[in-house]
Amino acid sequence: MSALSFEPLTPTSFLERSAAVFGQRLAVVDGDRRLTYAELWQRVRRLAGALAGLGVRPGDRVAVLAPNGHLLLESTFGVPAAGAVMVPLNIRLSSGELAYILGHAEVSVLLHDDELTGLATAAAEESGQKPRLVSAAAYETLLDAAEPLLVPVTDELTPLSINYTSGTTGRPKGVVYHHRGAYLQALAMALHTRLEAASGYLWTLPMFHCHGWCFPWAVTLAGARHVCLRKVDPGQAWALIREHRVTHLCGAPTVLTSLLAHADAPTAALDPRLLACVGGAPPSPALLGRALQAGIDVLHLYGLTETYGPAVINQPRPEWSGLGVDELAALAARQGVGNVIAQRVRVVGEDGRDVPADAATIGEIAVRGNDVMIGYHRDPAATEKAAPDGWFRTGDLGVLHPDGYVQLVDRAKDVIISGGENIASVEVENALVSHPAVQEAAVVARPDPHWGEVPVAYVTLAAGKGVTAAELIEHVRGRLAHFKAPKAVYFGELPKTSTGKIQKNVLRERAAAGPA
Template identity: 60%
Template sequence: MTRDPGSLSFEPLTPTSYLDRAAAAHGDRVAVVDGRSRWTYAELRDRCQRLAGGLASLAGGRPVAVLAPNTHVSLEAHYGVPWAGVPLVAVNTRLSVGEVAYILEHSKASVLIQDPSFDALVDEALARLDAPPHRIRAGREYEDLLAAAEPLHLTPTDERALLSINYTSGTTGRPKGVMYHHRGAFLQAVAMVGHTGLTPSSVHLWTLPMFHCNGWTFPWAVTAAAGTHVCLPKVNPAEIWRLLREEGVTHLNGAPTVLSMIAYAQEAAPLDRTVRIATGGAPPSPAILRRTAELGFEVTHLYGLTETYGPAMLCDWRPEWNDRDAAAQARLKARQGVGNMISCVPRVIADDGTDVPADGVTTGQIALRGNNLMLGYLDDPEATLAAVPDGWFRTGDIGILHPDGYVELRDRSKDVIVSGGENIASVEVEQAIMEHPAVLEAAVIAVPDERWGEVPAAYVSLREGATATEAEIVEHVRGRLARFKAPKTVTFTELPKTSTGKIQKFVLRDKAWAGSESRIR
């Protein structure tokens, strides 16, 4: 039987195909470094195919969940699970027993591959389920599964088939299961290769959790470039600096808190090469940008959400900006930027759905669509419709559009402080506070005030060994912003965070507004 000639020019896109190419073209190159273990691309492909073969009969067509740190097991799951013909559910390792149990039940996971370090948590989580998944422990049990399995390599006939389910961090309510498709992950990985400059000589250190948006699709992107994955089970500054030097790391990703840990570690010292860092979650402060530049890091600021496979936008650096002074460069680098190379041009829209003018002043909600948008929320059509009312995904983030087409986040939609009729963007105040040399992290929220209705209040954590007073922080901000934007109070405390490291401002708000019938004044 002759194949349809049209199939000559069409092949369903899937990110797992990157491993096929890497094994064929770079089979003898080191693909994975995990402690003392190393595997080539040929060996990695064989292991992933055997994982697929071992899982196929156990999964029965239902998702396979993985609860493990950044080890070779997590990486192999990004290929072996799809090759078994089922979706991957990468579970956040920082979640509670109840949250893990909920995700396993909601996703209908058939198998759970887990690291032995989570034995106690998994025992409790599975005990809460009426139909717990089949359990496979990493180590001997996992290796025995691979050794006994026949290689399997299933590929999708529909490139928009379900590839993985990633759960939101859930700052309020139950987490939602965000559905990724093969096409979206393939294209997003291509964009990450291009924007971060990955090549076969790249060495990528896994400082970003692979459970976070499937590691921003870098399990596939690094392989697409045939670079080397260096696993890092725990973010430890001393270990990061050892691997930077001994493994010749060229790339890593992480939140601004990770940048701070690396930049101010005791082991920190200038490198003999440039290391590219992609960071998201909050704009890097001018102080961090100065420090990382001194050490040899080149920082790119990204913006995205779970619903967008991670980075949907980035601050695409223009060569002419190199002529600006340090302060101007920091302001430019703090922008969220423009859509990545495979996405649509982002919009900033007013409440009536029209686009705001590109004047760098008028605020609106950032809206996105394109190849790197989710299929929707698992078993939640109402939430999907609410998030995408007209074909554009509403991020819930407030921003402005500069005349040059770059978007800049002004605030989360719930973080706007209205004080005496003036709008204050809490992110702007946080950035100013973060420039203080003693400050590690900062969160600013609105608190009730008899005179002004609302005023900004700052919650600050300091660097180890550093000191600062409330008066110092307030004066520091007043020296950079309008006086009315300075916090009226500063509380020095450890900041509450979600399991993915996001600061939980709602916890701070709950305390500040306790007893109030309304949070709008």
């Protein structure tokens, strides 16, 4: 193809353009640090040069363990600028979980926040990979000494990053993104959320989660402001929103719930008006009502790690304006339609055919398009299983409405979604049964007003053994990230089918009914 009419797509080019167009505009607010787009572009190219100086070559994997801030944002551009593949790490994981990812991805360099030095060191030692560790303090020294570098992208379908799932089948899978998909998904997010140069984006969503739903690139292509927040602190969030004229934020409904519950939450629309994009669970009518009273618009998104974040968007329609809260909530609770770069979202039966668009016939949601992964890193069998006919099966069950909007009716049975984080029940069960007093264990979701869902455990003790619920919870916390530990443990015989299979549907009903 002629160079006259074709240029490989890469999201790094968004920063190059914004540095030229918006060079002196404020790009990043991170505590006391301020960076213009020209300064951000210079630091990103120096990071690329620094990585090359550490021996990183095109295709090598570079991991980053850091909260929302300039280090993680710069790495999102700087690692691919060096031709390397970025591996964003969830800072809430345990050292053992991180060690598995470092080893599986064959990471050669690990950049990390100074406050996470202990966790990074332990994970590196356990991984057997022995990556080169670079703390935030050493990072600045490396940038000062490095020469700017930009490795051109010649094939837009080469890997950009490996994003690990939360381990919904026990072990996390490495989802491979390519440059083209990230570029196009960023464009889709910018368009659907109406980002522009005057916008301010507050980082309430972790940048390490699906690359922040591709908003690091979307905000940058618009020339808007990145306002960083290391952790969700409602008081600090409202202060930043007002000081920096924030117009956009993203997160699970629990994030919006905590913001609206704070004393500093507005009672009328701020100027400029705020848009909250929520995913991971549908916003409840009560949450929508509180948001509307505060003058906050809510946009419901749906996606997975395998789809670069939101592949489906609850596209608002002009005719919805003026509807009552309950009616609007019913419409907003639907997951929606494919975004502008995705193909039409399908709901398919067991035979792989589309179910009727009658809002009643249940099938599995299937997606395809430019915002679907290349595949799972080093796992071709799982890749083939996930997309047996060229359509990715999400594992979520839903219905299709006559207007083409899809709506989830159930999730993959054993996956617990708590505060937007996926928890594999089998992983927690394995941690429980590793205790010598536990004979059997089953973990299911219990509805929770704040987190959406939380894990609870049902345990049968080994004969003659004893252990308390608190001891088991602490046992799990010693092996997994704390948010994966059960919030309650109930003891007794587990209900089973005639073939000996544990009836988790019965346990879910018990959990929903409460401790009694």
